[in-house]
Every structure is written in structure tokens, then in C-alpha cells.
Amino acid sequence: MAALTATTPTNAGTASSGSSVASTDTISTAVMGRTGVYLEVLNGNAGADSVTISDAGQTPSGNSLSGGTYSASVPAGTNRVFVIRREQAAPATGLVTITHSVTATVTYKLYPV
Numbered sequence: 001m002a003a004l005t006a007t008t009p010t011n012a013g014t015a016s017s018g019s020s021v022a023s024t025d026t027i028s029t030a031v032m033g034r035t036g037v038y039l040e041v042l043n044g045n046a047g048a049d050s051v052t053i054s055d056a057g058q059t060p061s062g063n064s065l066s067g068g069t070y071s072a073s074v075p076a077g078t079n080r081v082f083v084i085r086r087e088q089a090a091p092a093t094g095l096v097t098i099t100h101s102v103t104a105t106v107t108y109k110l111y112p113v
Contacts, residue, residue: 038110047102053071054095
């Protein structure tokens with residue numbers, strides 16, 4: 001398991017080449033902005049990356065979300081950007097967990113918002 005690090009953009013511009021993913025990664029609320037982060041997954045792999053993101057949030061009526069995760073596919077050779085909100089973090093740990101079905105040539109960029 002690897003803790004993802006965020007790149008904070010500046011007015012002058014900030015270089016961001018991306019970093020490797022692990023099969024299981026975490027995002028701490030400590031690296032998030034006031035509302036969360038944008039997570040960009042860049043898939044340079046020959047196969048699709050099935051990305052699963054934890055969500056410890058609640059429905060508008062205060063009930064736990066069904067399953068506590070959501071999934072999306074990042075097709076081979078494409079990028080996808082995900083919105084991760086602070087409310088998705090597990091209350092006990094302050095972490096959002098991200099899993100990947102493939103890791104070779106898959107990188108990420110993380111921006112606080």
C-alpha cells in the first residue's frame with residue numbers, strides 16, 4: 001500500500017510528471033484541499049485499469065452508502081480524472097483507498113482542491 005502525494009499548482013506553473021501507482025493506494029485528508037482532490041489516472045498499459053475508490057460517506061438521509069466503493073475503467077492508453085471528496089475518507093483513519101487492476105505503466109497525478 002502506498003500513500004499518494006499531491007502536487008499543489010502555483011500561478012507560475014508546477015511541473016507534474018506523474019508517479020507510479022501500487023495495487024492499493026491511499027489518499028490522506030492531510031493532502032487534500034478544503035473540498036478534496038482531483039485524482040488523474042494515466043493508463044499507459046496495454047489493458048484497461050479497473051479503478052475502485054472507497055467512499056465512507058453517507059446518503060443525504062445519513063445512511064452509509066451501499067458497498068462503500070465505486071468503480072470505473074480507465075481504458076488502455078487513456079487518462080481519467082476523478083473527484084475525491086473529503087467526506088469519502090474513513091472517519092477512523094482519514095484515508096480514501098484506491099485499488100488498481102493493473103499497475104505496470106499506470107501513473108497518477110493528484111491535485112488538492
